[in-house]
Amino acid sequence: MESYCSFTLGALCQQGCAFSPNGISSRISFIFIFIFTVLLYQYYSASIVSILIMTPARFIKTLRDLAYSTLILGCEDVLYNRDYINKLVNDTVVNRLSKKSPYGTDASFYVEPEVGLPKVAAGGYAYHVELATAYPIISKTFDEDAICSLDEIQLFQLQQMHQPLQKGSEFREMLDYVLHRIDESGLMYRQLKHWHAKKPECIRSRPATSSVSIEEFYPALSMLLLGILFSVFVFIVEHIMHVHQMKQQEQMMIQDLRIDKKHGLITRVRH
Known part of the structure; x- marks a missing residue:
């Protein structure tokens, strides 16, 4: 029994053993033990390689995930951001977000894009900013790896826009037709593309490499x-x-x- 245990342990450790089985059943068992150890070794090596080449998982997908993360948060200093956060002071998530500043004061929470975006590039910092303002700065100052690791979360909920008209107005049908026509012809997309900054694209000139960590x-x-x-x-x-x-x-x-x-x-x- 001791010889069988040492033989199995040697097979699992990719080592041999001086013990040689004589019976046919024992030899068949030992052959399958060696096959099993080879497959186990291959699966373990493949799992390490797959972890290295796999795209890192995104753990922060919602505002709640961001609020309860270890990231420090900043916000662009504009009037409607201050008004929005002050009105939602009873919201647990927004209230927690507004307190995620390094010093817990408004002076450190509301900063300019030229100050907040470099902190995002350095890591460990999340910054709420208008996309039209952020994209040009990101394109000029961020490197390739920082652009590819960026992620966006919507802070303001999108709301439907309505055209204010007098009840029973004859212009309602006309404006509906004009707006639909602008949208279908692509004029709205053209104006957006012209006035709105283009999102920086992640174009890797070389494959991303990662080293084996202790995990x-x-x-x-x-x-x-x-x-x-x-x-x-x-x-x-x-x-x-x-x-x-x-x-x-x-x-x-x-x-x-x-x-x-x-x-x-x-x-x-x-x-």
């Missing part, structure tokens, strides 16, 4: 540490047993000498 490698280190601790424990136990056996042998030899002397016999033990 991917710690299972192997844990197994190695457990193996070292177990081997040290076995060594200590074997040493104690060896010392105990030597003492027992010495005591038995002393007793034998005493018995021989008692009977008047002197013997010499040859080693």
